[in-house]
Amino acid sequence: xxxxxxAALVVAAGAAAGTGVLxxxxxxxxxxxKPAWTPPNRAFPIAWTVLYVLMVxxxxxxxxxxxxxxxxxxxAAQIALNAVWSPTFFGLHRPGIAFLQIALLWxxxxxMIAAFWARDIWSALLMxxxxxxxxxxGALNLVIWDRNPSIxxxxxxx
Amino acid sequence: xxxxxxAALVVAAGAAAGTGVLxxxxxxxxxxxKPAWTPPNRAFPIAWTVLYVLMVxxxxxxxxxxxxxxxxxxxAAQIALNAVWSPTFFGLHRPGIAFLQIALLWxxxxxMIAAFWARDIWSALLMxxxxxxxxxxGALNLVIWDRNPSIxxxxxxx
Numbered sequence: 001x002x003x004x005x006x007a008a009l010v011v012a013a014g015a016a017a018g019t020g021v022l023x024x025x026x027x028x029x030x031x032x033x034k035p036a037w038t039p040p041n042r043a044f045p046i047a048w049t050v051l052y053v054l055m056v057x058x059x060x061x062x063x064x065x066x067x068x069x070x071x072x073x074x075x076a077a078q079i080a081l082n083a084v085w086s087p088t089f090f091g092l093h094r095p096g097i098a099f100l101q102i103a104l105l106w107x108x109x110x111x112m113i114a115a116f117w118a119r120d121i122w123s124a125l126l127m128x129x130x131x132x133x134x135x136x137x138g139a140l141n142l143v144i145w146d147r148n149p150s151i152x153x154x155x156x157x158x
Numbered sequence: 159x160x161x162x163x164x165a166a167l168v169v170a171a172g173a174a175a176g177t178g179v180l181x182x183x184x185x186x187x188x189x190x191x192k193p194a195w196t197p198p199n200r201a202f203p204i205a206w207t208v209l210y211v212l213m214v215x216x217x218x219x220x221x222x223x224x225x226x227x228x229x230x231x232x233x234a235a236q237i238a239l240n241a242v243w244s245p246t247f248f249g250l251h252r253p254g255i256a257f258l259q260i261a262l263l264w265x266x267x268x269x270m271i272a273a274f275w276a277r278d279i280w281s282a283l284l285m286x287x288x289x290x291x292x293x294x295x296g297a298l299n300l301v302i303w304d305r306n307p308s309i310x311x312x313x314x315x316x
Contacts, residue, residue, distance in 0.1 A: 004269065008231035011266060015238035015259070022250060059234075063227030073166035073221050076234035080173035080241050087245035092180060101173070108169060111162070 005063045006056070012076075013052040016083035020048055023090040033147040038140060051130050055079070058116060058123040065119050074112035081105040095145035102138040109134060163221045164214070170234075171210040174241035178206055181248040191305040196298060209288050213237070216274060216281040223277050232270035239263040253303035260296040267292060 025041050059075045062068050081104055089098035109131050117124035183199050197205075217233045220226050239262050247256035267289050275282035 002228060004273070005228040005231040008228065008235040008266070008269070011262060012231070012235040012238040015235070015242050015262075018259075019242050019245065022246060022252075022255070059231065063231050065227070066224040069221030069223070069226040069230065070160060070163040070166070072227065072230035072234065073163040073170070073217065076217075076230065076237055077166040077170040077173070079234055080170040080237045083238050083241040084173050084177050084245075087177065087242075087249055088180060091245055091249045094180075097180070101176075104169060104173075108166070111166070115162070 002060070002064065006060055009056045009059045009063070009075075012079045013056050016079050017048065017052050019083050019086040020045070023086040025090060028093055029090065032144055035140070035143050035147070047133055051133060054126045054130060058126040061120055061123045061126075062116055067119060071112065071115040071119055074108055074115050078105060078108040078112055081108055089141065095141055095148070099138065099141045099145055102134060102141055106131070106134050106138055160218070160222065164218055167214045167217045167221070167233075170237045171214050174237050175206065175210050177241050177244040178203070181244040183248060186251055187248065190302055190309070193298070193301050193305075205291055209291060212284045212288060216284040219278055219281045219284075220274055225277060229270065229273035229277055232266055232273055236263060236266040236270055239266055247299065251309055253299055253306070253309065257296065257299045257303055260292060260299055264289070264292050264296055 025044075055075075055078075059072065062071045062075070065071075081101055085098055085101050085105070088094050088101060109127065113124050113127045113131060116127060183202075213233075213236075217230065220229045220233070223229075239259055243256055243259050243263070246252050246259060267285065271282050271285045271289060274285060
């Protein structure tokens with residue numbers, strides 16, 4: 001058991017998960033025009049808990065391989081992008097910048113899945129739900145941005 | 159040249175750097191009681207630009223090695239913790255939680271330097287300024303938290 005790697009990946013996922021706890025949907029989000037297929041708020045922590053566990057699991061498997069470098073660099077890119085979305089969307093109320101972040105996140109996760117696939121197919125499959133969820137969340141972010149033009153380039157809060 | 163790894167590390171560092179741009183010192187920070195050794199605001203972007211470049215450089219060197227796994231997992235942990243500090247401190251005005259994050263960041267970077275040292279001493283040395291800066295920033299965060307008790311457990315902004 002490689003405890004350093006496991007602890008490092010758990011801390012990374014925990015830091016990203018923490019922003020979801022610190023920056024939550026509030027009054028502002030409630031007041032937005034949202035599509036009918038918006039999930040209930042309680043779906044987010046459930047989905048993300050599962051996804052963070054899968055991320056650590058897949059990352060840990062890949063880290064044991066001798067050619068882990070590029071795949072783990074992509075893992076680092078996705079966790080950093082993942083960590084900044086909630087502060088940007090729920091904290092700054094900037095759905096445009098948040099959409100850019102989630103679009104980059106989608107690309108990073110897709111590239112990570114490809115890199116995992118070449119090394120360990122099981123790790124790649126573990127990340128499939130993540131890509132599905134980001135596709136859904138990204139579409140939701142885009143539609144919210146589109147339907148709420150007054151906040152489209154929302155002012156930074158003082 | 160391993161462009162996938164380089165791009166992934168640049169995107170990760172860019173995501174973290176982006177929170178420093180989105181969440182900046184403002185009125186609130188100006189109004190805090192700060193120690194005499196607080197750096198001028200313009201020091202932060204200069205220091206961080208250098209540190210992000212060094213981070214990518216060292217991470218890239220390590221990623222080329224066959225035993226990169228644990229070292230890059232620690233790199234991922236530090237970039238995630240790095241990305242969440244500015245939103246917590248400057249966005250939420252929560253110096254207590256921000257100090258916890260920077261303390262974890264210090265541990266992650268120290269562990270990363272140890273892991274780098276065992277693989278490539280040059281990469282470890284490249285990260286020395288980062289640890290020095292986090293020690294300084296962490297001390298500053300702690301003293302600000304201590305001297306501004308009214309915001310010690312600051313309310314989340316609505």
